[in-house]
Amino acid sequence: MIDLKRLRQDPAGSRTSLMRRGDPSVATAIDSILELDRQRREFLVRTEAIKAERNAASDEVARRKRAKESAADIMEGLKSSGEEVKLLDIKLRDIEAELDSLALTIPNFPDERTPEGDASANRLIRSWGQPPAFDFVARPHWELGASLRLFDLPAGVKVAGSGFPLFTGMGAKLGRALASFMLDLHTSEHGYLEIAPPYLVNRATLTGTGQLPKFAEEVYTCSPDDLFLIPTAEVPVTNIHRDEIIEAGALPASYVACTPCFRREAFSHGKDTRGLIRVHQFDKVELVRIVRPEDSVAEHERITTHAETVLQRLGLPYRVVELAAGDTGFASARTYDIEVWAAGVGGWLEVSSSSTFTDFQARRANMRYRPSPKAKPEFVHTLNASGVAFPRTIIALLENNQAADGSVRVPDALAPYLGADRLTPRA
RNA sequence: GGACAGGUGGCCGAGUGGUUGAAGGCACCACCCUGGAAAGGUGGCAUACCUGCAAGGGUAUCGAGGGUUCGAAUCCCUCCCUGUCCGCCA
Missing domain, CATH: 3.30.930.10 (Bira Bifunctional Protein; Domain 2)
Known part of the structure; x- marks a missing residue:
């Protein structure tokens, strides 16, 4: 597996390196990977923000229960966010699955010393x-x-x-x-x-x-x-x-x-x-x-x-x-x-x-x-x-x-x- | 193939649905103690990802995947693996 961070940080250099292998299809695969990686991070940030809110609210439920107070109002509000998280998780998992399967088809970076050509x-x-x-x-x-x-x-x-x-x-x-x-x-x-x-x-x-x-x-x-x-x-x-x-x-x-x-x-x-x-x-x-x-x-x-x-x-x-x-x-x-x-x-x-x-x-x-x-x-x-x-x-x-x-x-x-x-x- | 019992950090091992990322121990690291070491003492010590200049913050992870729930290491289902016994077999 190539290093996705390297790909993200230096797309042009990564592409040039991989193109030395002479397989033009790699270029489009790289573009798809970069786009999927961008989507992945976008959804990740959204999902994690909602999860952080949910976790905080759950902690509040626990706190109140220990203090023998009612937490029914919070619990009611959390029901819907559970559904939202589930949907976002599925979306995120699909993106990651696609990203991984594509990344697994990218060959290794050839060493700089390898001769150019076939x-x-x-x-x-x-x-x-x-x-x-x-x-x-x-x-x-x-x-x-x-x-x-x-x-x-x-x-x-x-x-x-x-x-x-x-x-x-x-x-x-x-x-x-x-x-x-x-x-x-x-x-x-x-x-x-x-x-x-x-x-x-x-x-x-x-x-x-x-x-x-x-x-x-x-x-x-x-x-x-x-x-x-x-x-x-x-x-x-x-x-x-x-x-x-x-x-x-x-x-x-x-x-x-x-x-x-x-x-x-x-x-x-x-x-x-x-x-x-x-x-x-x-x-x-x-x-x-x-x-x-x-x-x-x-x-x-x-x-x-x-x-x-x-x-x-x-x-x-x-x-x-x-x-x-x-x-x-x-x-x-x-x-x-x-x-x-x-x-x-x-x-x-x-x-x-x-x-x-x-x-x-x-x-x-x-x-x-x-x-x-x-x-x-x-x-x-x-x-x-x-x-x-x-x-x-x-x-x-x-x-x-x-x-x-x-x-x-x-x-x-x-x-x-x-x-x-x-x-x-x-x- | 059948019946039980299990799978928790680098390793061993505890864990009543709610400050448990997870007690305790071993190993490891730093310091103290020592002439030096051992022993002893104090503290530290998971991984990945996201975010941030940084300090930090967040999310996930207790074999894997589903489910129940506001909330799962803990309850339910499926699968995988390990151990023991039975069956079969080179």
Whole structure:
């Protein structure tokens, strides 16, 4: 949720900032919000004045009753003001409901440093490692995976539908190995607390992180229960502290969780449909940090390096890209995408998105902390980064480490977890 | 799913329809006491919104939403959650 006070105090600046996202509909939404906010205050002042009179008169009734005097005249007069208050309260509640539902659709203010423009203006920050060179034609992962019997995509289609991969044998074990490797790295070396959250969450939780109400088409619903399959562990983990005043000593809080992620990909049909590149269900290790506002810039760099470490340990070449304002997600103020090189498909694949949400999610989820024992509570800042997503990591592992004979070398960091240093096609 | 018992501030916990935003305690903060600390003493200590240059003033909030009433933490209804027991179940 954006800060309505900021919007009210600096409408022009707020508008300019939000317009950098390239969505012109935001401008009219802002105008409506400002008007509703004005109406809200107008009705609030009127209603509260009447309530103050009523409360004073009620106190007088109480005083007289204690003194054993009659209060019938006052009570008679108060009957009608009760009705008036009720009507004004309803009017006020309607205005506030409209205001809130509109405010929930406004994206976060992009950070001033984000590049101007759409995805074509994304900025390369740094890269690590060298894409491998082969003296044979690199095969794509779907061929390698089939010949190595790591997954059976037609079986996944049969039991669920397209985009629901089914892993077999060493392919299934590879998922377990990646989970253990990444969780061990983040818990023992980066200091994260491991969380195993629910995979189904309620409406308030999904609103807190920003998926609802605007992106309802992107999440799977569980009718008739008002529950939703998580699109990322960010959702349940960030909401751990919803409606809390967090102990200042507990900050920064850092959590890591490995969960399946469910995404309808409603607007991406036809894109990257081959193999494991874009699927409806996948596993991902997610890092979440809840920090003091003044720390969030440095924390963003830190969480990004935590994600990068995963790829470095696995020996996978990658690059870090800062997203332009027009490509930055709804709740995010600033995002780095980490893209891994995949030799078979010959491209860079996003395996991690590392974002700072400033106080946007904290406002929605009402997560605050007390800077000092006597100070007023303030909103925390939230950040998250994938650390990292499995399918595209698997793609890179297979495609970059393949040999001419169709076997695949397993990186040293992963071999102990997998119990093998090479995957070999069975005869 | 059924039957009871509950949901009150950061935490615990009291609360007869009317100075109860809410006793008391813990925690926390300031001061006193001390060489320093502990113990003890005194005082302070909810949140949001509106209004005001400010001091301040106002409104709302006792799980959520309705209702009764001049007035609800307190009475009634619905829902949610927690505990205990029963049933079912991996």
